[in-house]
Amino acid sequence: MTNLPATLALSPLETAWMSLRSSGPFVTRNTPRYDSGSMMFYLSVEHDVTNQERASLALPNASDLLDAFLVQVKGDVDTRKDYGTMSLSGPTNREDVLSIVAHHYLDACERLFHTGLMDTITSDRSEPDESRRRALQCLALVCHPDLGNAKNKRYLTPDTFIAAVQKQEANKAPLQFIVPSFPFKDQNPFRTSSNPDHVDLGEVALLIRLHALALAIAQIYPYGVEWIIVCDGVVYADFLGVPRGAAIRYRERLREWRNRLNLQRTVHILDFEEVIKRAGPCALSIDGAAPRSAQFPEVFSTVLSSIETTLLAGGAKQEALAKMTVFARGMAWNINTHDLLAQYGPDALWTALTTDGSTSTAPAPLLDELQRRSWKAALQYGSFNLAAKLVSVLDYVFPGAIRATVHAKRDQVAIPCLGEVYPWNGVAFVRAGEMTPRSVETRALYEIREEPVASSYFVGDEAPFFFRYTGV
Amino acid sequence: MKDTPEGFPMVLPTLQHARYARDIFSHCRAAPDVGCTAEIRGLVTVNRRHGGIAFLKVEDATGAIQVICEKAKLTPAEWTQVKGVKTKARVRAMGTVGPSKHKELSILATAFAVTTLPILEKTHLGESLQKFGLTGRFFLARLRRRATEYFSGKGFDEYEPEFLSALPNDSSIRSLSVVFPGWGNPVYLNTAPLAQLLESVLVTGAPRVFSVGRCFSDAVRDGYTSAESMIVSALELDIDLEALIAVSTHAVRHVFDDITTLPEVAVDLSSWARVTSALADIDNVLSAATAQVFDLPEAAGPSGIVKITAFRLVVPPNTAVAEGHWRRLEGNTSIGGVTLHLERMLRLIKDRALSGRSSQA
Numbered sequence: 001m002t003n004l005p006a007t008l009a010l011s012p013l014e015t016a017w018m019s020l021r022s023s024g025p026f027v028t029r030n031t032p033r034y035d036s037g038s039m040m041f042y043l044s045v046e047h048d049v050t051n052q053e054r055a056s057l058a059l060p061n062a063s064d065l066l067d068a069f070l071v072q073v074k075g076d077v078d079t080r081k082d083y084g085t086m087s088l089s090g091p092t093n094r095e096d097v098l099s100i101v102a103h104h105y106l107d108a109c110e111r112l113f114h115t116g117l118m119d120t121i122t123s124d125r126s127e128p129d130e131s132r133r134r135a136l137q138c139l140a141l142v143c144h145p146d147l148g149n150a151k152n153k154r155y156l157t158p159d160t161f162i163a164a165v166q167k168q169e170a171n172k173a174p175l176q177f178i179v180p181s182f183p184f185k186d187q188n189p190f191r192t193s194s195n196p197d198h199v200d201l202g203e204v205a206l207l208i209r210l211h212a213l214a215l216a217i218a219q220i221y222p223y224g225v226e227w228i229i230v231c232d233g234v235v236y237a238d239f240l241g242v243p244r245g246a247a248i249r250y251r252e253r254l255r256e257w258r259n260r261l262n263l264q265r266t267v268h269i270l271d272f273e274e275v276i277k278r279a280g281p282c283a284l285s286i287d288g289a290a291p292r293s294a295q296f297p298e299v300f301s302t303v304l305s306s307i308e309t310t311l312l313a314g315g316a317k318q319e320a321l322a323k324m325t326v327f328a329r330g331m332a333w334n335i336n337t338h339d340l341l342a343q344y345g346p347d348a349l350w351t352a353l354t355t356d357g358s359t360s361t362a363p364a365p366l367l368d369e370l371q372r373r374s375w376k377a378a379l380q381y382g383s384f385n386l387a388a389k390l391v392s393v394l395d396y397v398f399p400g401a402i403r404a405t406v407h408a409k410r411d412q413v414a415i416p417c418l419g420e421v422y423p424w425n426g427v428a429f430v431r432a433g434e435m436t437p438r439s440v441e442t443r444a445l446y447e448i449r450e451e452p453v454a455s456s457y458f459v460g461d462e463a464p465f466f467f468r469y470t471g472v
Numbered sequence: 473m474k475d476t477p478e479g480f481p482m483v484l485p486t487l488q489h490a491r492y493a494r495d496i497f498s499h500c501r502a503a504p505d506v507g508c509t510a511e512i513r514g515l516v517t518v519n520r521r522h523g524g525i526a527f528l529k530v531e532d533a534t535g536a537i538q539v540i541c542e543k544a545k546l547t548p549a550e551w552t553q554v555k556g557v558k559t560k561a562r563v564r565a566m567g568t569v570g571p572s573k574h575k576e577l578s579i580l581a582t583a584f585a586v587t588t589l590p591i592l593e594k595t596h597l598g599e600s601l602q603k604f605g606l607t608g609r610f611f612l613a614r615l616r617r618r619a620t621e622y623f624s625g626k627g628f629d630e631y632e633p634e635f636l637s638a639l640p641n642d643s644s645i646r647s648l649s650v651v652f653p654g655w656g657n658p659v660y661l662n663t664a665p666l667a668q669l670l671e672s673v674l675v676t677g678a679p680r681v682f683s684v685g686r687c688f689s690d691a692v693r694d695g696y697t698s699a700e701s702m703i704v705s706a707l708e709l710d711i712d713l714e715a716l717i718a719v720s721t722h723a724v725r726h727v728f729d730d731i732t733t734l735p736e737v738a739v740d741l742s743s744w745a746r747v748t749s750a751l752a753d754i755d756n757v758l759s760a761a762t763a764q765v766f767d768l769p770e771a772a773g774p775s776g777i778v779k780i781t782a783f784r785l786v787v788p789p790n791t792a793v794a795e796g797h798w799r800r801l802e803g804n805t806s807i808g809g810v811t812l813h814l815e816r817m818l819r820l821i822k823d824r825a826l827s828g829r830s831s832q833a
Contacts, residue, residue, distance in 0.1 A: 034768060036780060037663070038663040040663075040795060041694075043693065044691065119491070
């Protein structure tokens, strides 16, 4: 991909983020200003870092901490069953494409507004209060299967969402949705076939879907709508065995694609590590001791150490260990296993990943190594997320933003879903015949091994941009 | 090398409700198994009726489609209109989309209305604004004409500004670029004609000028106007601030003053507010308008400006329908200007009409 000029590399919000380096809540306001050059008032989008005391954090005792840890990892339980044997011989039918295909997808998603879709949502005027009606219509959009995510119907409490939208509208502030996601390309060789810094049509399509949803909401909400993607690849890189540099390159490639598609007003891309730094220290109290100032790394290592001690030093119940075992098995799918693949071959690694360790026929050294790595990764990953949750990193740094999520959960806006896996955990799969918002799916590589597909590459790229279905 | 892989024709995404013939056909090609409803508005080109069923070919801006009207599926009033419909009549039909007995894609009407008379006289304001924006455009043109009448009547010379510029506007509202493929650097849509108006005053000596037209911005101006909006800009030399605010107030009042220039509304849609009552309400709203005045010391200083004061005329609940500034230059010369936001004024009518409808419903 051609590098864009440096001046185009950052969105307006990212530029402000880079220039305002002090820690504290990062707020975005629409400030009324008069422009004497055009003889009109306008709302100037302005960013600022405010001073706000952070609430002190009393760390729960070890038992409660473990409970909190296990509650939040529940969603990562692996339920995979019999997958048979696995071969890494992927599609060999190769073809070249140009990046215009991404623009076609953008076009297909933006065209949604020129159909009757918006009419069906905006025509309901039964709610007499105009502000509440707008918020309800925004809610309908985030729940819409073609624009948002239908799971939001189940997980969002309407009054909570409406209150958040109305609060922003009362302040004439842009509506911001913040979502930690887009870490790097998964390094499970059965799910993806590329390096961790590779961005394919799956990621690009999700950026476009977020943009389209922002555009749709902006038809209703008057003061601007933007997505803040907080890339969490750099913070997870060490846990999952991926070079930090690759996670940074992945983030920058996302920005390149965002710029290339001209989405700088609707999609902003920040880094979780930087957000954590901006959160600054918090007053941390452990075991009832007097609070003292602590930075996030200390909170994280304290949580990790507590969880490790409770789990591994015999202090945990069998039930907790069983949960952790399942969580670690799921985590084995997320860690970088390319070296194990090279050492033991695809069949052995596939067997190790898809069967229970106690009954697996995979080589014992492979199972041991996989278990060691996956437990370590699971402990670090889970502890990190728990620590971030305890110190409310995102809520503190982006106080007005509505929290969005890739895993649908209570009162967080689930982002559009392109398939069974997230774009970074799989490859892009395109069905032939039409280009609609549903044309691009994200699937694990192993799932398409039996499908008639062609690999579509950009000239010079080592990994495909997408896989195209060639069946009838 | 291919631009896109084979089998990538662009088709419309799934839709549930189509408003144009083209979209109905596209939808049925793309998703033949997914039903849709449609609402079409256009000209009757073919009209056949057999007892209790009529087959109309309706041409809209994008194509033609058959509308099947069955007596049993329409109200008696609607069926009366179907019976009386002639070719070249303008009609509006709503219904479900499906094949006729002869497999022709058709709208099976569940609602029908003849709108042959001029749209503004037969179409309800609120409904049209909400669903089509057509009446809004007619209204906007009326408001524009009223504003033009006012300033012309007060001796302002009308100036026709350029709205594309090869240089980005240097104002703090960034202008929008327009890319002409293959022609190098973009040009820019002007945020406002003020600079050109000012030049016309300073170069020609005309004491009063105004212009009407669209202006563009990538900034949010308020909840109603943003990227593109219709404004009237007027400048006058040697006017004081009070007189400038008075001119602005009179201009706004004049735009709404003579309701006979504004359209009548539908005759049989009693559940909807009438424009006349909405305008009566607007008269009250304008009575409650307030002028807000702001000194802008930071803008004074350069270019010989001694003092600059901005103002805006705000009507309840919080709509600035006019805004501008007054500048005193060195040598006791002053110049004042006002921007009238016609689309915000239109919005006042719309808001009043729709809120009237809600309260009556």
